[in-house]
Amino acid sequence: MSAPNKSYDPVEVEALKPEAIDRARDEALAAIAAADSLDALREVKVAHSGDRSPLALANREIGALPPHAKADAGKRVGAARGAVGKALGQRQEELEAERDERVLVEEAVDVTLPHDRQPAGARHPLTTLMERIEDVFVAMGYEVAEGTEAETEWFNFDALNIGPDHPARTTQDTFFVAGASPQADGAKNAGKDAAEESGVVLRTHTSPVQARALLSRELPVYVICPGRVFRTDELDATHTPVFHQVELIAIDEGLTMADLKGTLDHMVRELFGADMSTRLRPSYFPFTEPSAEMDMVCYVCRGASVGDPQRPCRTCSSEGWIELGGCGMVNPRVLRACGVDPDQYSGFAFGFGIERMLMFRHNVEDMRDMVEGDVRFTRPFGTEI
Ligand code: DAH
Numbered sequence: 001m002s003a004p005n006k007s008y009d010p011v012e013v014e015a016l017k018p019e020a021i022d023r024a025r026d027e028a029l030a031a032i033a034a035a036d037s038l039d040a041l042r043e044v045k046v047a048h049s050g051d052r053s054p055l056a057l058a059n060r061e062i063g064a065l066p067p068h069a070k071a072d073a074g075k076r077v078g079a080a081r082g083a084v085g086k087a088l089g090q091r092q093e094e095l096e097a098e099r100d101e102r103v104l105v106e107e108a109v110d111v112t113l114p115h116d117r118q119p120a121g122a123r124h125p126l127t128t129l130m131e132r133i134e135d136v137f138v139a140m141g142y143e144v145a146e147g148t149e150a151e152t153e154w155f156n157f158d159a160l161n162i163g164p165d166h167p168a169r170t171t172q173d174t175f176f177v178a179g180a181s182p183q184a185d186g187a188k189n190a191g192k193d194a195a196e197e198s199g200v201v202l203r204t205h206t207s208p209v210q211a212r213a214l215l216s217r218e219l220p221v222y223v224i225c226p227g228r229v230f231r232t233d234e235l236d237a238t239h240t241p242v243f244h245q246v247e248l249i250a251i252d253e254g255l256t257m258a259d260l261k262g263t264l265d266h267m268v269r270e271l272f273g274a275d276m277s278t279r280l281r282p283s284y285f286p287f288t289e290p291s292a293e294m295d296m297v298c299y300v301c302r303g304a305s306v307g308d309p310q311r312p313c314r315t316c317s318s319e320g321w322i323e324l325g326g327c328g329m330v331n332p333r334v335l336r337a338c339g340v341d342p343d344q345y346s347g348f349a350f351g352f353g354i355e356r357m358l359m360f361r362h363n364v365e366d367m368r369d370m371v372e373g374d375v376r377f378t379r380p381f382g383t384e385i
Pocket of ligand 1: 204206285327351352
């Protein structure tokens with residue numbers, strides 16, 4: 001602000017000259033008209049009507065004018081500021097209206113657009129079948145265990161009475177996990193693969209859970225374990241290197257093979273229908289003694305094809321039975337390896353493949369369909385629970 005000014009005419013103050021005021025007003029109006037957004041208008045407002053704008057500065061000069069000049073200068077500056085303020089208000093309204101219109105268009109919801117571009121998947125039938133099997137046994141008081149997929153050779157083989165020379169221990173069936181081992185160097189010198197010496201394999205069956213269950217629980221033990229197992233097979237219509245098994249072990253006082261048979265019959269009735277039953281055929285497994293293969297009545301012909309050439313059954317080759325898995329009374333050597341007294345406790349175990357059972361239950365003909373993850377395969381199974 002200039003010093004008190006009593007003697008000279010207001011036109012002599014540069015900022016208050018009519019041309020200067022008109023110019024400041026016109027520049028402000030032009031800038032307001034050119035502001036194309038609310039942000040731009042905010043900046044224009046600061047520049048042309050803020051405290052440091054030319055018109056505000058001119059307004060301050062008025063106070064220093066001689067009294068007779070104040071009214072005239074005040075009128076001119078006031079009119080210019082009024083015009084700028086009005087233009088700002090109008091432009092603000094216009095820009096807000098534009099913005100509201102744009103938001104309405106941009107954020108409009110088109111209710112005719114398709115809403116299901118990401119269709120829901122479907123649970124894999126292997127998962128639902130495993131859960132269904134679990135339910136059958138949980139209802140009988142069994143506990144569900146998991147075990148581990150990378151397993152020590154001791155649990156996978158030794159604890160189950162599968163000696164070092166058993167064919168299942170050769171690299172033909174087993175994935176060995178590479179890793180450091182105290183004997184690895186010596187083994188290499190002896191021409192062996194370090195992986196074979198790590199002592200860790202991908203479990204080739206769920207049976208190691210038998211030993212794990214016995215070592216980690218108080219007796220009696222009633223455990224079921226569904227899970228993934230691994231063998232060095234090529235993927236084809238009837239093999240896959242990664243598949244699923246269900247293992248069961250029951251150890252208590254006084255359990256006999258009759259309990260095993262009754263449990264198997266109950267399971268197939270729950271899973272395949274009330275008219276189902278099983279039969280046992282003598283077999284050999286190192287970890288059960290005696291051991292048996294378990295068959296169930298053919299789910300297709302229900303045994304009707306046997307001896308009837310008019311009604312051959314492709315599924316069971318007209319034998320009336322389908323092989324399901326292995327079973328038996330847990331070998332006392334397994335019990336002893338797990339610290340259980342075979343004179344006091346006995347029990348049974350069985351194991352079978354889930355893929356095979358899914359093939360029976362749902363007429364799946366090619367195992368590759370189960371691993372490819374194509375929803376066209378899984379969807380027809382729906383959300384069976
Ligand atoms: N572990 C066996 C396999 O993978 C299946 C099996 C046989 C499990 C007999 C058992 C059993 O529990 O008693 O071929």
